[in-house]
Amino acid sequence: MRTRSVNKGIDWIVVLLYIALVAIGWSTIYSTTMVSESASIFDINQNYGRQLLFIALCFPLVFFMLLLDAKIFERLSFVFYAIGILLLLGLFVFGHTVKGQTNWYNFGGFSFQPSEFVKTVTALLLAKYLSFSQVDLKNTKQQLIAFAIIGLPVFLILLQPDMGSAMIFFSLIFVLNREGLPSWYIISAFVAVGIFILALIINPIYIVIGFALIAFLHFINNRKISRNPFLYIGLVLIISIFSYSINYIYNNVLEAHQKDRIDVLLGKNVNLKKEGYNLHQSMIAIGSGGLTGKGYLEGTQTKGGFVPEQHTDYIFTTIGEEWGFLGSVTVIVLFTLLFLRILYLAEHQKTDFSRIYGYCVATYLFTHFAVNIAMLIKLFPTIGVPLPFFSYGGSSLWAFTIMLFIFVKLDANKINEW
Structure with a gap:
């Protein structure tokens, strides 16, 4: 009866996809770390052997998860x-x-x-x-x-x-x-990342001018929300401060390895x-x-x-x-x-x-x-x-x-x- 309760209602599509990914993952680890084709796949001195042990321990772990009261x-x-x-x-x-x-x-x-x-x-x-x-x-x-x-x-x-x-x-x-x-949180995050990358490529003054132009066009065409000019000025001011702070953050806050990874991404001095x-x-x-x-x-x-x-x-x-x-x-x-x-x-x-x-x-x-x-x-x-x-x-x-x-x-x- 306990086994039936564990199996009841399980979505086997998810389970089969999980098994397929784990199996392909292990075979890839084996290919990557194999030292000799004659070596045992159960050799826990090798990464593929240890990973096989980790996978084997997943079975009691999964059984325990399914056994618990949801x-x-x-x-x-x-x-x-x-x-x-x-x-x-x-x-x-x-x-x-x-x-x-x-x-x-x-x-x-x-x-x-x-x-x-x-x-x-x-x-x-x-x-x-x-x-x-x-x-x-x-x-x-x-x-x-x-x-x-x-x-x-x-x-x-x-x-x-x-x-x-x-x-x-x-x-x-x-x-x-x-x-x-509200979606503006996500939009703001993407804009901040975009500004960060742009500020490392071009002069921040161009970023400020670009956003100021966008803000001005939005202000004169805005009909849905309050046309408060101070809101637009404040937004452009925040973007300006952030844009001009990027180089300081990059040079004085980030660790050397973090700067290296960004340089690699941007193709700078690699x-x-x-x-x-x-x-x-x-x-x-x-x-x-x-x-x-x-x-x-x-x-x-x-x-x-x-x-x-x-x-x-x-x-x-x-x-x-x-x-x-x-x-x-x-x-x-x-x-x-x-x-x-x-x-x-x-x-x-x-x-x-x-x-x-x-x-x-x-x-x-x-x-x-x-x-x-x-x-x-x-x-x-x-x-x-x-x-x-x-x-x-x-x-x-x-x-x-x-x-x-x-x-x-x-x-x-x-x-x-x-």
């Missing part, structure tokens, strides 16, 4: 969130520093990155808060509470410092927008043997695959070890080299089907909590996927964001698995939510 995730969301915050705080005392970032626990050879799991607990608490009937995200106070739920872990993660993990949390603004947050090496080699690997690829285990860039960190952040380059354009498109289609399926299921939930959590899961996974791929083709700075279910590592695999199967459990329980 209502626990909503009722204890604040408790889970508090535990997550405590784990982040504990890093400043017990954390292990790797490459200047104190974002890992390391006990007896076992490494654990809490920020990966905090994404899930943040989504749970945010879904719990937004599901209250009286919450209106057009209300400033309630906006601040939602921002605080997201902002607290972001602040602690930035102190580690881990910009890549922190940035993923910002994607939850799209969930807030779906739940009623040394292909130093800061531009990783991206240059990844683009060579992807481009060399052509239409159908060189064949599994036949990637010359992969076998030659030319692409650093290829089993983690740059793992998609192996797909591009060995399976070519068609293989890359196949993987992208599988991810897209998973995103669309989660969104479809979210829209058909019976409770606001399950629906909003589903949006969070889809947003997290899509952001990881989009940023990781964009990094490899020079559309986004390299910030160390893993590809879900593909990149090597137990923390990311288990965290994504828990995140996904909590939603699978919530969806399976919807027949009991009337």
